[in-house]
Amino acid sequence: MxxxxxxxxxxxxxxxxxxxxxxxxxxxxxxxxxxxxxxxxxxxxxxxxxxxxxxxxxxxxxxxxxxxxxxxxxxxxxxxxxxxxxxxxxxxxxxxxxxxxxxxxxxxxxxxxxxxxxxxxxxxxxxxxxxxxxxxxxxxxRRFYEAAIYARRQIAAEGGALSCHFEFTEWASTIEDWNVSLDIKNHLLIANSSHVIDLAFFLCGKPKNMQSYHSGEISWHTRSARFAGSGETETGALFSYIADWQAPGRWGVEVMTRENRYIFRPMEQLHKVKLGSVTLESVTLDDAMDREFKPGLFRQTQAFLKDEIANICSLEEQVRMITIYSKMAGYSNSL
The missing domain is CATH 3.40.50.720 (NAD(P)-binding Rossmann-like Domain)
Structure with a gap:
């Protein structure tokens, strides 16, 4: 549907x-x-x-x-x-x-x-x-994807997020061949996976408290390879996350309200499941701009140049989030 x-x-x-x-x-x-x-x-x-x-x-x-x-x-x-x-x-x-x-x-x-x-x-x-x-x-x-704009509006209209779950599994075998510095690979959760994490907390609120666990290692990411955790956001929504970079998986975000479960998997598309149903419905969006340009980039650039910055990640916001990303990955807060 x-x-x-x-x-x-x-x-x-x-x-x-x-x-x-x-x-x-x-x-x-x-x-x-x-x-x-x-x-x-x-x-x-x-x-x-x-x-x-x-x-x-x-x-x-x-x-x-x-x-x-x-x-x-x-x-x-x-x-x-x-x-x-x-x-x-x-x-x-x-x-x-x-x-x-x-x-x-x-x-x-x-x-x-x-x-x-x-x-x-x-x-x-x-x-x-x-x-x-x-x-x-x-x-x-990704905050400016048509799917994210629509979902954020609907989540607010339905009383806000009750809970959220996200996965940021990376494909280690592919990343190993990336032509980038080892420093980038060694901070991959911040450099790449934060795309998913940022969108999840953009939709359901910033974390107020969080328990994080990590284990394993990869040759280019020695501090962790598997990640799990949970907590509560400032809006009262409960959240959980998982990622295993040595197992099959993909990026994804799910946000639950009293009326719908909104699912970003793949991240560029939006599906939902209504309360009392198990039917996965595709939400067809007017996403011409996301198809014409790199998704989200036109609206983000426009917002920056017109000083309409309500939905852009501020530097102050990122200072706070970097410590959260580091905790999730097992990074030192200074390295």
């Missing part, structure tokens, strides 16, 4: 925003290319700053957008800091690049998740932002 809903996409052109001449996009990888498609549709003027000559050349070939400079420090000295910047570099460079931009005078910063790989990096960004009065946000684009 299908249930037709959605916030509606009445022509993407209606979502264009006033161009901001002082906008930089930092990075030339696949995710930065996804931002190019969004920014071009918005008719927003921007410059691209990259570092790798090979990546910059490939970026220009694929997007038709020239890379202004391959040296951030020199660009800041020569041109001056932009008003707005989107940081979409590799995970292990996010904090360093962001802090340099803040010190240079950028006042509005959107950093790709997770912003930093540990508490030390996130707090360093927070300290710099506090000194320079910079608004900093973390890009968890």
């Amino acid at each position: 299908a249930d037709q809903h959605g916030s509606g996409c009445k022509g993407i052109a209606n979502h264009m925003i006033e161009a901001r001449k002082n906008l930089w996009l930092l990075g030339t990888g696949p995710h930065a290319r996804a931002y190019v498609k969004v920014l071009s549709e918005m008719a927003t003027e921007y410059e691209v700053i990259g570092r790798s000559e090979i990546s910059a050349s490939e970026f220009s070939t694929l997007t038709g957008k020239n890379v202004l400079s391959r040296d951030l420090t020199q660009s800041l000295k020569r041109i001056g800091a932009p008003d707005y910047a989107i940081v979409s570099v590799s995970f292990d460079q996010l904090a360093q690049v962001s802090i340099e931009l803040i010190h240079a005078g950028v006042k509005n910063l959107l950093i790709e998740k997770p912003g930093g790989l540990n508490l030390q990096e996130i707090t360093a960004i927070h300290s710099a932002a506090s000194i320079h009065k910079t608004k900093v946000y973390i890009g968890y684009n």
Whole structure:
């Protein structure tokens, strides 16, 4: 069965925003290319700053957008800091690049998740932002999926979440072959799995208390391989989670209300089971924007550039969440 809903996409052109001449996009990888498609549709003027000559050349070939400079420090000295910047570099460079931009005078910063790989990096960004009065946000684009927008609205209308369960199993055999630094792999729960965890707590409330357990190890993630825990959110919802990176599984979030169980599995789709039924119903959404662009990215970028930041993860929020992610994974809060 299908249930037709959605916030509606009445022509993407209606979502264009006033161009901001002082906008930089930092990075030339696949995710930065996804931002190019969004920014071009918005008719927003921007410059691209990259570092790798090979990546910059490939970026220009694929997007038709020239890379202004391959040296951030020199660009800041020569041109001056932009008003707005989107940081979409590799995970292990996010904090360093962001802090340099803040010190240079950028006042509005959107950093790709997770912003930093540990508490030390996130707090360093927070300290710099506090000194320079910079608004900093973390890009968890799954908050802006049409499925998430609809579910959050319905959960509120049904009296809020009663309980929540989520799974963030990663496929270890696939990740082993990723061409990323060992530091990223060794902080994978923060670098990647936090996508799932952030969405779960975005829908059912931030954790008030939590018991966490972890065991096992993988060659590239030596502190844990299996994860389980439970607790209560600030809204009174009970939650539980599990993940086993050495067994079959997939990402998923389930949120229960008095009327429905909302199921994100796969994460881009929404299903529900009504109270008194076991029938799994597909919720058909008007998700044209999520199909045209990287899901959630258009709305997230639009919210950042229009200063409509109610649903964007704030830096202050991420400072708190990093300690929770670290507890779940068995990481030290400083490493």
